[in-house]
Amino acid sequence: MSERMVVIGGDAAGMSAASQARRLRQAEELEIVVFERGHFTSYSACGIPYWVGGDVDDRDDLIARTPEEHRARGIDLRLRTEVVEIDVPGRRVRARDLETGAQSWTGYDKLVIATGATPIRPPLPGIDAAGVHGVQTLDDGQALIDTLESIEGRRAVVVGAGYIGVEMAEALITRGYDVTMINRGAEPMATLDPDMGVLIRKAMEGMGIRVIGGTEVTAVRTDDAGRVRAVATADDEYPADVVVFGIGVRPATDLARAAGLPLGAYGGLLTDLAMRVRGHENIWAGGDCVEVLDLVSGSERHIPLGTHANKHGQIIGSGVGGDYATFPGVVGTAVSKVCDLEVARTGLREKEARAVGLQFVTVVIESTSRSGYFPGTSLMTVKMIAERRTGRLLGVQIVGREGAGKRIDIAAVALTTRMTVEQMVALDLGYAPPFSPVWDPVLVAARKAVAAVRKDCRG
Amino acid sequence: MSERMVVIGGDAAGMSAASQARRLRQAEELEIVVFERGHFTSYSACGIPYWVGGDVDDRDDLIARTPEEHRARGIDLRLRTEVVEIDVPGRRVRARDLETGAQSWTGYDKLVIATGATPIRPPLPGIDAAGVHGVQTLDDGQALIDTLESIEGRRAVVVGAGYIGVEMAEALITRGYDVTMINRGAEPMATLDPDMGVLIRKAMEGMGIRVIGGTEVTAVRTDDAGRVRAVATADDEYPADVVVFGIGVRPATDLARAAGLPLGAYGGLLTDLAMRVRGHENIWAGGDCVEVLDLVSGSERHIPLGTHANKHGQIIGSGVGGDYATFPGVVGTAVSKVCDLEVARTGLREKEARAVGLQFVTVVIESTSRSGYFPGTSLMTVKMIAERRTGRLLGVQIVGREGAGKRIDIAAVALTTRMTVEQMVALDLGYAPPFSPVWDPVLVAARKAVAAVRKDCRG
Numbered sequence: 030m031s032e033r034m035v036v037i038g039g040d041a042a043g044m045s046a047a048s049q050a051r052r053l054r055q056a057e058e059l060e061i062v063v064f065e066r067g068h069f070t071s072y073s074a075c076g077i078p079y080w081v082g083g084d085v086d087d088r089d090d091l092i093a094r095t096p097e098e099h100r101a102r103g104i105d106l107r108l109r110t111e112v113v114e115i116d117v118p119g120r121r122v123r124a125r126d127l128e129t130g131a132q133s134w135t136g137y138d139k140l141v142i143a144t145g146a147t148p149i150r151p152p153l154p155g156i157d158a159a160g161v162h163g164v165q166t167l168d169d170g171q172a173l174i175d176t177l178e179s180i181e182g183r184r185a186v187v188v189g190a191g192y193i194g195v196e197m198a199e200a201l202i203t204r205g206y207d208v209t210m211i212n213r214g215a216e217p218m219a220t221l222d223p224d225m226g227v228l229i230r231k232a233m234e235g236m237g238i239r240v241i242g243g244t245e246v247t248a249v250r251t252d253d254a255g256r257v258r259a260v261a262t263a264d265d266e267y268p269a270d271v272v273v274f275g276i277g278v279r280p281a282t283d284l285a286r287a288a289g290l291p292l293g294a295y296g297g298l299l300t301d302l303a304m305r306v307r308g309h310e311n312i313w314a315g316g317d318c319v320e321v322l323d324l325v326s327g328s329e330r331h332i333p334l335g336t337h338a339n340k341h342g343q344i345i346g347s348g349v350g351g352d353y354a355t356f357p358g359v360v361g362t363a364v365s366k367v368c369d370l371e372v373a374r375t376g377l378r379e380k381e382a383r384a385v386g387l388q389f390v391t392v393v394i395e396s397t398s399r400s401g402y403f404p405g406t407s408l409m410t411v412k413m414i415a416e417r418r419t420g421r422l423l424g425v426q427i428v429g430r431e432g433a434g435k436r437i438d439i440a441a442v443a444l445t446t447r448m449t450v451e452q453m454v455a456l457d458l459g460y461a462p463p464f465s466p467v468w469d470p471v472l473v474a475a476r477k478a479v480a481a482v483r484k485d486c487r488g
Numbered sequence: 489m490s491e492r493m494v495v496i497g498g499d500a501a502g503m504s505a506a507s508q509a510r511r512l513r514q515a516e517e518l519e520i521v522v523f524e525r526g527h528f529t530s531y532s533a534c535g536i537p538y539w540v541g542g543d544v545d546d547r548d549d550l551i552a553r554t555p556e557e558h559r560a561r562g563i564d565l566r567l568r569t570e571v572v573e574i575d576v577p578g579r580r581v582r583a584r585d586l587e588t589g590a591q592s593w594t595g596y597d598k599l600v601i602a603t604g605a606t607p608i609r610p611p612l613p614g615i616d617a618a619g620v621h622g623v624q625t626l627d628d629g630q631a632l633i634d635t636l637e638s639i640e641g642r643r644a645v646v647v648g649a650g651y652i653g654v655e656m657a658e659a660l661i662t663r664g665y666d667v668t669m670i671n672r673g674a675e676p677m678a679t680l681d682p683d684m685g686v687l688i689r690k691a692m693e694g695m696g697i698r699v700i701g702g703t704e705v706t707a708v709r710t711d712d713a714g715r716v717r718a719v720a721t722a723d724d725e726y727p728a729d730v731v732v733f734g735i736g737v738r739p740a741t742d743l744a745r746a747a748g749l750p751l752g753a754y755g756g757l758l759t760d761l762a763m764r765v766r767g768h769e770n771i772w773a774g775g776d777c778v779e780v781l782d783l784v785s786g787s788e789r790h791i792p793l794g795t796h797a798n799k800h801g802q803i804i805g806s807g808v809g810g811d812y813a814t815f816p817g818v819v820g821t822a823v824s825k826v827c828d829l830e831v832a833r834t835g836l837r838e839k840e841a842r843a844v845g846l847q848f849v850t851v852v853i854e855s856t857s858r859s860g861y862f863p864g865t866s867l868m869t870v871k872m873i874a875e876r877r878t879g880r881l882l883g884v885q886i887v888g889r890e891g892a893g894k895r896i897d898i899a900a901v902a903l904t905t906r907m908t909v910e911q912m913v914a915l916d917l918g919y920a921p922p923f924s925p926v927w928d929p930v931l932v933a934a935r936k937a938v939a940a941v942r943k944d945c946r947g
Contacts, residue, residue, distance in 0.1 A: 073921065075921055076859060079862065084862065192920075336917070336926050356914060358916075363919075364920050366923070371923075375916070400532060400535060402532070402535060402550060403535070403538065403543065404544075434918060434923050435923055435924070438897065439897045439901055441915060441916050443901055445911075446901070452816075452904075455816050457818040457900050457904065459821050459893060459894055459897055459900065460794065460821075461893075462535050463538075464825070464830075464893050467500070467532070467794050467798050468795070468798060
């Protein structure tokens, strides 16, 4: 007897789920229907800034698998078709063809919600003006590139200084724009503590990017033709020929909310460990529309990242296909490149640790990426946060040059397995002069953290 | 009441121990005497190939702390002085001044044995000929450089294809020598499985190094002046103006053996977790002269590496100084650079796993260092070994280009905490297009290993 799997959303989580389910169940056993609002499937949204910046030549390079490839594998993929209602008791979804406007119901035995996230757009005057862009989807990226290729002016304003904002600022300066980045926080990258964020600001300023922190955009000014001409803050106005908003995203869960499915504090769908929507045996959800368990703080967070979405899809597809897999949670690892700086973090920032009732000691060290005498060695700053008394690792932030970023993985594994900083000191990490000083910078930080925990115990 | 700490050997382990003890105990409380046979202290032996190859300009760059600096910190350092006897019941050592030949006894309350390792030199005809070198100590490195600067010929033979042999072959070809590397094993780098070693051989051959595997050197041929002129194997003869032996080292424990101290199967001193020689409350040992517990196999191994020696020294110095620290063991991590290849390993090779009674599945995957579409991405081969049934990670080997090597640290932490490959699949590792594909190569290998473990269970 054939079942039908319906997937809402055809990017990382949705298409991974569909593909994995197809691997496990043949077309006679499982019909798979995917509804995707946009023109593309299975693309790397994280790659959009690099496409805009010119590191990636072609939009199609960002597409891991085309609609045709999915269809060839027996997936009934319906592009430009938006699901507008989920009827949970009736086990069906209502979809609208965005070209014709026609609507129809499709029944499901197993439903996967992979609706992603929606860029936050504050309800400011002028926010919908021509020349104002987001970069959430490949369609968004294409629209921005079309704008860049059609305008004469070279003044760009980026609003927001998270990963996307920072990467877009760099992409635009690489394209020859005069770039101003406006950020609510005092320093860029609120995913880092401000004392680490300052290192990012300095690097960006060194590249010629104007970084305006501690202020909010109050309006987008337009010209008579309705095109953006400036961005206003409480105190100032910044001329702009193009504006990119990157002030974060929220889970795209209006559909789920209307269907009465359980949402968390951040508006994301809540799932169990097998990525099934809580209380619903035949509905799964994954990717940027769900909240994930933070293993360090023990609470749910919303962390929209392609790497999680892919894992979710894999697990959902296994579940739908009758196999078994779970997603135990995250530790909050992220890595990024800003100019020639590598920026990485995992676990909790000071503020996040305080917010969940943890008390901690903090250390910051400077070390080098290679043996001090080895050519190409460069400075690296490592910040480490450890719990008072227990010495359990709570978080690490790293800013440095080549070789700095992926060192965060050491801490990511240590957090996952709840190591103490004292246990970390003994870690048998790879050492050779081209790769590390004899004490890896992460171990140098751990040693200092051990001393801080002990000092705090005595104090 | 003042005590005396005597340290035998003034490199990484010995001087780290002395320095850490001095940090904890002032000169009035603890007198520290260090005997060192050579001319140098606290140098990076791992850096010698890079000095020979010209990446490091100056010998002094390899010295972390000079004798004068140690003396200024209240350490009584006696260079060119060799300890020739340890009198355990009498708590004293007999030392010989290598310049004058004078001998004298020095009493100790606390003894630290950090005598390092001795290069293996098979008793071949001609092995002591002029032009035949090892590269264990900074004195050895200087002697080799003196030879290179004094000879006319450009033919070099490197015997042995471990880390040192491979690094020296590269250093010599960089200096413009015609290099032949002769190795007993079929492929270079016996610390890897042969299927990974073949990747190293190909890279070396690509650089113009002649790699002769599966054969042993039977004699060093000399000319009338007693200088090397060729290296002979059973089948052939290789002309040589200079020969470097890098066929491994053994713990330098003749002194310890004569004193009746406990040695393990590899001839290294056996210690407890606090690095005290077993059965001896007031004698510590660390660095290349000890055996270490391999946490994966559960047995002792001899792993001469600067990073372990530094940790040992730190722990010994803490113990001597009245503080507390332990060395839980190693997982066998090592990383190296060969031409533009990064080579890394941790845990057990197939042969090592079999030798300790483990049964396992093995997977090999190829992935990329960055997102496939990102500039500068390169191929990486990851081999992963997991225990049958339990799926516990047993070992990882990685060969790739930039960004490959230090990924081994992910596996090193996972081995330390005894993760299964299934647990590893869920690891929250750093992802962004310049750093990794959306599934990190280590996770790709883990996924395949999970499938292999399951298939084996069913089979």
